[in-house]
Amino acid sequence: MSDTLNLTLRVWRQANRDDRGAFHAYRLEGVSTHMSFLEMLDVLNEQLISQGEEPVAFDHDCREGICGACGVMINGQAHGPDHETTTCQLHMRRFRDGDTITIEPWRATSFPVVKDLMVDRSSLDRIIQAGGFVSVNTGNAPDGNAVLVPGADQNKAMDAAACIGCGACVASCQNASAMLFTAAKVTHLAELAQGRAERSQRVLSMVAQMDEESFGGCTNTYECEAACPAGIKVTAITKLNREYLRALVTSDV
Amino acid sequence: MPDASNGTLNSHVPDGPVQDKWDKHRFEMKLVNPANKRKFNIVVGGTGLAGGSAAASMAELGYNVKSFCIQDSPRRAHSIAAQGGINAAKNYPNDGDSIWRLFYDTVKGGDYRSREANVYRLAQVSNQIIDQCAAQGVPFAREYGGTLSNRSFGGAQVSRTFYCRGQTGQQLLLGAYQALMRQVAIGKVQLFARREMLDLIVVDGVARGIVVRDLVTGKFETHVADAVVMATGGYGNVFYLSTNAKTCNVTASWRCHKRGAYFANPCYTQIHPTCIPQSGDYQSKLTLMSESLRNDGRVWVPKNAKDTRSPKDIPEAERDYYLERRYPSFGNLVPRDVASRAAKERCDSGFGVGAGLAVYLDFRDVIKRDGEEVVRAKYGNLFHMYEKITAENPYKVPMRIYPAVHYTMGGVWVDYNLQSTVPGLFVLGEANFSDHGANRLGASALMQGLADGYFVIPYTIGNHLATTSLPKVSDDHPAVREALENARGRVQQLLDINGTRTADSFHRQLGSIMWDYCGMARNKDGLTNAIGQIQELRQEFWKNLKVVGNGESLNQNLEHAGRVADFMEFGELLVTDARHREESCGGHFREEHQTAENEALRDDENFCYVGAWEFKGVDEESTLHKEELEFKDVKLATRSYK
Numbered sequence: 092m093s094d095t096l097n098l099t100l101r102v103w104r105q106a107n108r109d110d111r112g113a114f115h116a117y118r119l120e121g122v123s124t125h126m127s128f129l130e131m132l133d134v135l136n137e138q139l140i141s142q143g144e145e146p147v148a149f150d151h152d153c154r155e156g157i158c159g160a161c162g163v164m165i166n167g168q169a170h171g172p173d174h175e176t177t178t179c180q181l182h183m184r185r186f187r188d189g190d191t192i193t194i195e196p197w198r199a200t201s202f203p204v205v206k207d208l209m210v211d212r213s214s215l216d217r218i219i220q221a222g223g224f225v226s227v228n229t230g231n232a233p234d235g236n237a238v239l240v241p242g243a244d245q246n247k248a249m250d251a252a253a254c255i256g257c258g259a260c261v262a263s264c265q266n267a268s269a270m271l272f273t274a275a276k277v278t279h280l281a282e283l284a285q286g287r288a289e290r291s292q293r294v295l296s297m298v299a300q301m302d303e304e305s306f307g308g309c310t311n312t313y314e315c316e317a318a319c320p321a322g323i324k325v326t327a328i329t330k331l332n333r334e335y336l337r338a339l340v341t342s343d344v
Numbered sequence: 345m346p347d348a349s350n351g352t353l354n355s356h357v358p359d360g361p362v363q364d365k366w367d368k369h370r371f372e373m374k375l376v377n378p379a380n381k382r383k384f385n386i387v388v389g390g391t392g393l394a395g396g397s398a399a400a401s402m403a404e405l406g407y408n409v410k411s412f413c414i415q416d417s418p419r420r421a422h423s424i425a426a427q428g429g430i431n432a433a434k435n436y437p438n439d440g441d442s443i444w445r446l447f448y449d450t451v452k453g454g455d456y457r458s459r460e461a462n463v464y465r466l467a468q469v470s471n472q473i474i475d476q477c478a479a480q481g482v483p484f485a486r487e488y489g490g491t492l493s494n495r496s497f498g499g500a501q502v503s504r505t506f507y508c509r510g511q512t513g514q515q516l517l518l519g520a521y522q523a524l525m526r527q528v529a530i531g532k533v534q535l536f537a538r539r540e541m542l543d544l545i546v547v548d549g550v551a552r553g554i555v556v557r558d559l560v561t562g563k564f565e566t567h568v569a570d571a572v573v574m575a576t577g578g579y580g581n582v583f584y585l586s587t588n589a590k591t592c593n594v595t596a597s598w599r600c601h602k603r604g605a606y607f608a609n610p611c612y613t614q615i616h617p618t619c620i621p622q623s624g625d626y627q628s629k630l631t632l633m634s635e636s637l638r639n640d641g642r643v644w645v646p647k648n649a650k651d652t653r654s655p656k657d658i659p660e661a662e663r664d665y666y667l668e669r670r671y672p673s674f675g676n677l678v679p680r681d682v683a684s685r686a687a688k689e690r691c692d693s694g695f696g697v698g699a700g701l702a703v704y705l706d707f708r709d710v711i712k713r714d715g716e717e718v719v720r721a722k723y724g725n726l727f728h729m730y731e732k733i734t735a736e737n738p739y740k741v742p743m744r745i746y747p748a749v750h751y752t753m754g755g756v757w758v759d760y761n762l763q764s765t766v767p768g769l770f771v772l773g774e775a776n777f778s779d780h781g782a783n784r785l786g787a788s789a790l791m792q793g794l795a796d797g798y799f800v801i802p803y804t805i806g807n808h809l810a811t812t813s814l815p816k817v818s819d820d821h822p823a824v825r826e827a828l829e830n831a832r833g834r835v836q837q838l839l840d841i842n843g844t845r846t847a848d849s850f851h852r853q854l855g856s857i858m859w860d861y862c863g864m865a866r867n868k869d870g871l872t873n874a875i876g877q878i879q880e881l882r883q884e885f886w887k888n889l890k891v892v893g894n895g896e897s898l899n900q901n902l903e904h905a906g907r908v909a910d911f912m913e914f915g916e917l918l919v920t921d922a923r924h925r926e927e928s929c930g931g932h933f934r935e936e937h938q939t940a941e942n943e944a945l946r947d948d949e950n951f952c953y954v955g956a957w958e959f960k961g962v963d964e965e966s967t968l969h970k971e972e973l974e975f976k977d978v979k980l981a982t983r984s985y986k
Contacts, residue, residue, distance in 0.1 A: 106897070107897060107898075123624055125624055126626055129628065130626050130628050133626070133628055133848070134626060136901070137848060140890060140892050140901055141846065141890075143892055145892050145893045145901075146892070146900065146901050148898055152415060152420055152590055152591050153420075153422060153424065153425045153590075154589070154590060154628065154631075155425050155632075155729065156729060156732070157511065157513075157514055158422070158424050159417075159420060160415060160416065160420050175728070180732045182732065182733070182735070205560055205898060206560075206897070206898045209898070212417065213416070213537065215417070216417050216418075216419070216528075216537075219521075219522060219525045220525040220526070220529040221529065224481075224522035224523060224525060224526045225479065225480050225481045226526060227476075227479045227480055227523075228401075228404040229400070229523075229799070229802065230472075231476075232475035233475065233479065235434070235474045235475045235477075235484070235492050235506075236436065236491050236492055238479075239489065239490025239491065240483075240490050241486070241489065241490045242486050242487055242489075242490070245483050245484070245490075248481075249483040249485075249508060249509060249515075252483050252515060253511060255514075256417065256419055256420075279481065279483065280481050283481050283483065285478065285479055285481045286481045
C-alpha cells in the first residue's frame, strides 16, 4: 500500500448563516496515510491560504477525541466510517488513493451553520441549562464517602457521562433528534444517588427544552448509537423514557 | 496591592504557622454583605476547571458574573483532556496519607520552587474538592460497596488519586460546566462563547474589564466590571507541538502582562514523559498517554544500542528497565521531569526504538498477571486512542512513547490572594504560577484549578471588592476606548501586512526554535542563539505574514495569526528567563548544572526565588523582580527518588 494518497475533496462552503452555500471541489495530492483527517484539512487550508483563498472553517480543539468540538459528515457518515471515533481521531489510512471525499457540516434546524463546516450547537447547552445538573452550591457537600454509590451504578453513570456533546447523534438522525444527548445526561444523573432528588424535574424540563429547540422526536432508528464516538447506547433513551413516565405519574411538578 | 517598588514582591502570605494561615486569613479578610453582592459585576475569562468553577461559585454567592470562552461551548475547555486523576489527602486507603504529606510531596515534586503557603492551602482544600465533585454527580470510580477508589501517580508513595476511568478531566469539567449552566439558567451568569480576550481595561491602576472579539461576527466588545478573573490556561503551544488543544494560547495572559501584570517563571515548562511520538512534518499536535499507565506499564529500551528486533523478540535479559534500574524505590512512578530526562538520555545514547526517538511502555506483565479485561477496564479508552493514532494494538505490542510539552508551571505572578500585580486582576489555574514550582506532579493540575475556582477566589475576591474604591466606569471612559482601539489596531495590523507566509508556518518555525534550544535540555549558548532567532523571526512575521479574508467575519487564520504574534513576543521572554536561571530545577534543565549522575543541580544559594518579569516594551529588556522563597516547613533538600 502506498503511503500517500491523491484525493478529491468536495467541501461544503458557506460564508455565513444566511448564505445559501455550495460544494466546492479541491484536489489534494500526496496526503500521508498517517495524517489525521483534520491534519489533512490543515494541509488543504495551507494550500488555500497560499493561493489567496479563504481556508475552510471547521471546529476543532483537543484533537484527542474528548472535547467534542470537531465533527463533520464524511461521505454521509457523522465523524466518518470508523466506529466510536471522532473526526480528529479518524486517520487517512482509512481512505484509498483516488478517493473522492464529501465533507459537510452537521445538518439540523437546531444547529444553524456558522460558516463552512462549523455549526452553532448552543441548543445543547440550553438543554443542560434546563436541568442537566445537581443543585449543590459550592461548600454544601458532605464527605465523598457519606453517600455510597455501588460500583455497578457508578459504572452505568460513567458509561452515560462519557458523552462529549459533539452533536453527531443529532446529525445522523433522520429526525434530527437530540434524544441520545439528552438521555445520556438524564441517565448519568439518575443512576447516581446524588442526582435522584431532582430526577423528575430534570427529565421533564430537559425534554421540554429539547422540544423548544426544535429537535425532532425519536423513532428508534438507532443511527445515533451507530454514530456516537463516545459509545453511548440507546438503552439510555429507554432509561430516559422510563424516567419521563415515572415523573409524569409520580410527580406533582 | 503588591508592592514592587523596591524590586522585591510582596506575596501577602499571612503570618503564623502554615497550617493556620488560610483560616486566619479567611477571618481577617473583609466581607461583602449578601445584599450587596448583587451590586458587583465580575468578568471571568476561560471556562476550564478554574474559570468554570470560579464563575459558578461566585454566581452562587450572588455576584453578577460574565463568563467568556473561546470555544463554542464552555464544556470544551482543555481541562477536558486531562485523563488520569485528581489528588486529595483523604487517606481513604489508610496508607499513611495526610494534608502534610500531600503538601510535602507537592513542594518536593516542584523541586522547591513553589510558595509553601499556597501549596499547604492547596493540600488543605483538596479534600473539599472531592466532596464537592462527588455531590455534583461526578462519577468517580468506586468499589463494589460504593466507596471511592484510589490509584497511584508519580512522585508519591501513597494512593491518593481519584479518577473517572481515563476521563477524569472530562468529568470534573462537566461537573463545573453543569454548575455554571445552572447559574446561567438562574440568570446570575451571562455566557459569552466564541469570544477571544484581546485586552485588559485598567482604570486608575485597577483592572476594570476586558476587550473581547466576537469570533463569529468579528465585532469588538468592551465589558466593564468591578473585578477581572482570568483563567485562560497555559502557554505550551509556544512550542507548536504540544499536548495542548489547538486554541490554547498565551494571548489573554500576555495582554494582561503588557498592562502591568508580571509574568513569573516562564521557563518552567513540563515535558510529559508518555506521549505518542511525532510521525511526520504535517503533525498538528501530540497526544498524551496518561501517567496512570505507569502504574502498570513498564518502561524499557533494549540493552543493545540500535537493536532493530521487534520488541517481542527481545528476551527479558536484553531489556533495560531503566527507570526501575536507576530509581528502585519509585521505579516507573518517578515524577515527570525525571522520567522525561531519563527517556531523552536513553534515546540520545542510541538506545531509542522505532525511529530512534521513542521508548517502550509495556503492558505484557500486567496483562499476564491480571488479564486483558482488567487492563481494559482501567485504561480501555487510552488503548483505543493509541490504536487509532498509531494503528498498533497496545494489548499485543508495547506502546512507543516519547516526552512532549504538556503543562506550563510558570504564569502570571499572583500573591496569596491570587491577585496579580494589577489590582483587581485575579489569575487562576494553569494561567498563574504559584503552586507547582518547577515541576508539577501528576493529578495536581485538576486539584489546583478547582481549588482556585471553588475554594480560594470566592473568598479573596470579596476582600478586594470590599476594600477597593471602585468608581463607576462607563463604556466611553478614555481608558476603555484606548483598550478597545489598541485591540482593534492590532488585528488591523495583521490584516495589513499582505506578505507571503502563513501564520502556521511561522508558528511551526517558532516552535522548533523553542524545542531545539529551550526544550528538555538547555544551555547558555543555545538560549542566546534562540533569542536572536526569535527576534529575527518576529521581524519577518510583521513584514511577511499572509492573512486572507477580513476582520468582519469568522476568520480562523486571522485568529491564529494574532495568537502567533503574541507567542513571538512571549517566546523571547521564556528563553530569557531560562537563560537567566543558572541552575537546573524541575522541568528547567540547564546542561551546565547537573550532578555526576546527570540529575538536576539546584542552586538554592542564588536562585531560591520566583523570577517575575515586568514588561517594558516589545523590543526592550524586561525587568526582573524577585520573590524570595522561604522553606520553613519543608526542608530544602536535594530531591531523590532513588
